[in-house]
């Protein structure tokens with residue numbers, strides 16, 4: 372069987388180092404807000420290329436904390452509109468609604484799968500205050516038009532970098548391109564912990580300080596609470612694990628990039644559509660999506676031949692029950708078509724050429 376993602380095998384690559392890291396936390400007697408967090412925050416900020424990094428409980432909290440902090444600063448007010456791509460994992464949108472802001476869904480371009488900059492402009496209203504871009508599937512969503520547009524209209528630019536650790540835009544990394552970025556270290560992400568974890572990166576010192584406080588009950592001084600905060604902290608254990616995994620991230624992303632290039636070569640004549648190729652550095656292939664009008668049949672066929680695939684994602688956010696009635700006028704044919712046709716092939720830092728050849732041969736024979 373070819374697994375979609377074999378986390379056991381990925382973490383086994385670094386088992387000795389991970390065990391040593393976890394042992395050192397166990398022996399330290401200090402399990403939150405300690406040395407491992409400080410070291411990871413420094414190392415991750417250096418890697419991403421921002422002055423500040425604040426660890427937190429998970430990726431959804433990272434995005435939520437950014438928005439909450441801008442509300443505390445008066446840059447966002449309840450009811451303000453935040454532009455988000457209509458085709459994203461629901462967490463991007465949950466972060467917006469969780470703090471009483473209004474998500475405005477914007478269609479992606481079908482070729483790039485990323486929010487269509489031309490359509491952002493027409494979605495702007497007098498209440499638009501921010502744009503959240505999502506580097507979905509590990510593909511860079513940033514472009515000059517979005518940078519210009521945010522500057523021209525004084526909009527905050529927030530990045531959801533849950534799927535794109537190590538992805539570049541020019542010489543900079545995603546997570547350093549806007550005002551602030553949320554990162555997830557869910558185990559299956561390119562940089563994954565052994566449980567939940569998240570972080571915010573930003574250049575803005577004041578924002579970072581508010582986020583650090585909000586994530587710690589709203590306190591930066593013991594028993595003094597300027598904000599009504601939450602408890603969302605990164606465990607020392609996870610920080611120690613992430614420090615190990617971070618050392619191998621670029622090597623693992625390169626493995627994914629070689630795997631994706633081989634898929635592209637072998638699938639050139641297969642009966643599936645591929646998204647537009649990006650410059651290699653701009654795609655860290657968290658997901659390798661292919662598209663077919665007969666997606667469900669294709670998934671069945673691969674499964675019966677021992678290949679596990681997933682769908683990212685079967686139901687778009689605007690059609691989820693939890694958002695029933697929220698966008699009554701939504702006309703999102705591109706998003707719906709992507710969700711109807713998408714299938715994610717196995718890709719990981721441990722996938723072999725033989726496995727890619729097998730999956731590609733099966734796909735090419737699909738009738």
Ligand SMILES: *Cc1c(COP(=O)(O)O)cnc(C)c1O
Pocket residue numbers: 429430431432459460462463505507531533534554555556557567568569
């Ligand atoms: C995983 C993910 C999140 C949420 O991260 P968690 O750590 O699971 O809370 C947010 N946005 C996107 C695009 C994701 O893929």
